[in-house]
Amino acid sequence: MMLYRALVVDSWGQPVRKHRGASFSHDGSGHGCGGTAKSEIAAQQCGHLAGTGQFPPVFGRQIGRRAPVGLVVMALLTIFMVIALDLNSIASLGGAVALLIFSTITAAHFKTYRETHASLIVLIVAVVAALGTLVVFALTTLADEPKTAIAFVVILAAALLLEFIWKSVRNRGRPRSASSGQPGSR
Template sequence: MVGAGIFALLGAAGEVAGSAVWLSFLIAGVIAMLQGYSFAKLGARYPSAGGLLEYVAKGFGLGHATGITAWLTYIANAIVTAMVAVSFGNYASAMVADGDTAWSKVFAALIIVVMTAVNIVGSRLVARAQTVIVYVVLGILSVFAVVLLVNMTPSLLAFSGYPSVRQIVSSVALTFFAFLGFGIITFTAKDLPDPRRQLPRAMFLALGIATVIYMAIALGVFGTLSVDKVISSGGTALAVAAEPHLGRAGYWMMSVTALFATAGATNAGLYPAAGLSERLVDTGMFPPVMARKVKGVTSGLLVEAAACLVLAVCFKLDAIASIGSAVALLIFVLITAAHFRVRSETGANTWVLALAIATAGVVLVTFVLTTLIHEAASMWTLLAILVLSAGLEFGWRRPSAEQ
């Protein structure tokens, strides 16, 4: 979770929230904490390779509602993973090919292929790779945040320059994208020795660290560069912000850190595909082909990787982010709504669950009505994803039921 979103989305979030992006990250962090509370309670009670989808099934049963949510989750995860792979490609291209778009696509495709291979080797290698990446990214981002905060110009963050509350709330859908990795934590429950104790601790520690770092970096970047400069820098805004204070070496250091962060997020994004597919085939929500082994590799992982490749090569970065955020928020609302029906088994607080649904719902509706509705391509793609998920669910289940 830590790193990929902050590298990829500062420019896009700045277009909506201006220099108030730090506030957008704070709100997104609070919403993620509320959802994280729900997920941690569910994960501690129902540890499974099915992760988030296991929770929906517990609340709504194995009917079409859960099946549609399963396909939505699978597709949304492909979008999110493609998004960070594109960000990796942008940084790699900026470093070695002067930002050439064609090379950006090549590098994005390459990181997806490499991380698919890592996941094929097994979860132990995934964990070891993630550990190294996280330590490197956390260390460098922390130093970078301190340097920026010490050297920032407070007037650039003046409240008088902030946009309307509605725009700030709308931007939360984008900054929330930077937290989406916390959902993947639930898929690790099956690998934890004591998920009831470890999962909640991992969830809240990860979200707390991410929120603090994201806010500090947003304050530092927008307190150092003008909003227009951040927007024009796009996906390389952090590296541009580092250069005035740390020189060319700083630019390269942040670029390398971005490569680590986005590579790690691509790795983590592909991680749930195999276990999720196998679990959903077992419960009858995915067709058997998704759990079929191709030379020992679950086909669900290969399908996910192929979808990521198509998205990374064919879509623009900001379009992927908008669609991914909207779908993810919808999924999280559905999961926590399902939690309501089993809250007596998990021991979750009713009011916290209600607040989690309300806050995510408000952000989703505001984002759609304020931002997404003006992006025709993104809006149509979002509708297409919803129709595709429903089509996949009803399309393959109906024949099987008749048989």
């Protein structure tokens, strides 16, 4: 009998060790454990982000003491995408969004690269590679799939609009501090 340990990371990035026989599935069989663990982590993250003000507070609430609102909203959006788009379009959107996220995170890392001791050259290469791939992807795949291109633009515009609206609503009730205009303040 071979013993092994699986390393799982909880929603706050802390390692959680599970031994053989321990399961994340509801029935203890170990089947489908990835989906159950991921949905539980997603639910915890929605609650945490709602608690910190990154998401609206409603995303931290639960429907019927069981289903987190944030998870239900994501499930409904996923169902809508599955109905509205074909599998190739969904895969293309996933790739485009991932490239955009990688580029944004790496670009944001430029502010703190000295503190994190990151290589500036590696960051530059990473941003150029990710954005270059996104441009090539947009010129080839999205040009051949106008429905996917429209969906990408709509998703991006909706995300930016919702972020702008949420930040303005969230900050409306907060007093402005003297440091709010200073660099490095949030």
